[in-house]
Amino acid sequence: MSGSGQNRPDSGRKAARLVRGAMIAALYAALSAVLAPVSYGAVQFRAAEALAVLPWLYPEAVPGLFAGCLIANLFGGNGLLDVVFGSLATLAAAMLSRKMKSAWLAPLPPVLINALVVGAVLSYALGLPFRLTAAQVGLGQLGACYALGLPLLLYLKRYARPQTRDKDDGEKR
Numbered sequence: 001m002s003g004s005g006q007n008r009p010d011s012g013r014k015a016a017r018l019v020r021g022a023m024i025a026a027l028y029a030a031l032s033a034v035l036a037p038v039s040y041g042a043v044q045f046r047a048a049e050a051l052a053v054l055p056w057l058y059p060e061a062v063p064g065l066f067a068g069c070l071i072a073n074l075f076g077g078n079g080l081l082d083v084v085f086g087s088l089a090t091l092a093a094a095m096l097s098r099k100m101k102s103a104w105l106a107p108l109p110p111v112l113i114n115a116l117v118v119g120a121v122l123s124y125a126l127g128l129p130f131r132l133t134a135a136q137v138g139l140g141q142l143g144a145c146y147a148l149g150l151p152l153l154l155y156l157k158r159y160a161r162p163q164t165r166d167k168d169d170g171e172k173r
Contacts, residue, residue, distance in 0.1 A: 022064065023064070036076075040076040049145055049149065050148035053145060062091070073086045078122065085121050090110070094110075106153060115135070119137045
């Protein structure tokens, strides 16, 4: 019996993080599916990308976003390249967003990485000019991540008070 009570709070936190990551994955996939007409293609506004800022507060959002994007891209109709490279782009962007020193910079990696990677994939898959496709994806990402995601992040930072950021890892709350 010694030590058994000490593990319970830690296992409860682990379970909460697992559930939060799964909820982020499900929400990302569901938003992409419900808003499918504007979530896929060369001109896209994937509202689910607003969630791409969440790794800044919640480390479990990194795998959650990757899984959600993978599921969403399986149903997107842009082929295996989009499933693989689009999902890997989201994973890389989430990992970098986690490392940003400021909440205001957290949306930047998803905007830049998806503009380049998804822009390249869609340019190849759809036979469109890369610069145009990258610009269109980048503008959609800019809207989703900064117009929707940043206000979400600032709200959560202020009111949800997650305890997942290290004290010396970014802004003070």
